[in-house]
Amino acid sequence: MKAKLFDYIDRDNFIFNLSGLTKLVCFICMTFSVMFSYDIRYILLVMLLSLIFFKMSGLQFKQIKLMTIYVIIFLAMNFFLTYLFSPQYGIEIYGTNHELFRFSGRYTVTLEQLLYQVTKITKYASVAPMGMIFLLTTNPSEFAASLNRVGINYKGAYALSLTLRYFPDMIRDYQDIALAQQSRGLDLSKKEKLGVRVKNIMNICVPLIFSTLDRIELISNAMELRGFGKHKKRTWYVAKPLKKSDWFSMLFGAAVLAGSLALTIFVNGSRFWNPFI
Secondary structure: OOOOOOOOOOOOOHHHHOOHHHHHHHHHHHHHHHHHOEOHHHHHHHHHHHHHHHHHHOOOHHHHHHHHHHHHHHHHHHHHHHHHHOOOHHHHHHOOOOEEEEEEOOEEEEHHHHHHHHHHHHHHHHHHHHHHHHHHHOOHHHHHHHHHHOOOOHHHHHHHHHHHHHHHHHHHHHHHHHHHHHHOOOOOOOOOOHHHHHHHHHHHHHHHHHHHHHHHHHHHHHHHHOOOOOOOOOOOOOOOOOOHHHHHHHHHHHHHHHHHHHHHHHHHOOOEOOOOO
């Protein structure tokens, strides 16, 4: 089956066969392990693991292309704004000053600032593959069933599953509206000025908002007609029991988090790895 943007398409491999709860636990553990530490050596290790898992999932680049572009834009903006507002923060953290060159005033380029900013960017980049894996390899209905099995109210679990289901629909609605507007002469290409392109994009977002509200009302009415929420419990058509692979994966995620805590507390003595001392 041909993969579409943000679509969940079932595949028979190790990552897809894991429970949605397992993938959520692993995602949370690996995210916290990266966000807690500023040791770029450990962060690069987690990034390597994330890329290996992404390769194992068998996802196609077409599914993540748009998300990857947004991540790259976010990382570039974060790198620039961090230096713009805190060009000396790396010196404050590491306590040394190895200046490479100076622009003007306090805007100098130091090894300390570069290490801090590269580490910060790497933290975000290492989490992105895990987020894509969780979003694109998790069956929303099975994920809701897994959450309900561990004690989360089925109404909340179902709301989360609807959120996961809505991403592909929202992207497709945006693309359909964009094509309709372009057929009426709306130009979104690089030929137009940035201000005009932003204005044209807003002309797409407004119909998208109304389309979203209509969809929410439609779903609410359908759930109400089916008596959703009438009983305290419900059964799940795609409920999946936890297997040995699920327990092993959650244990692995916990080990990654424990490694980050141990490195921070016992080895480095702080969240930051300081190679300048």
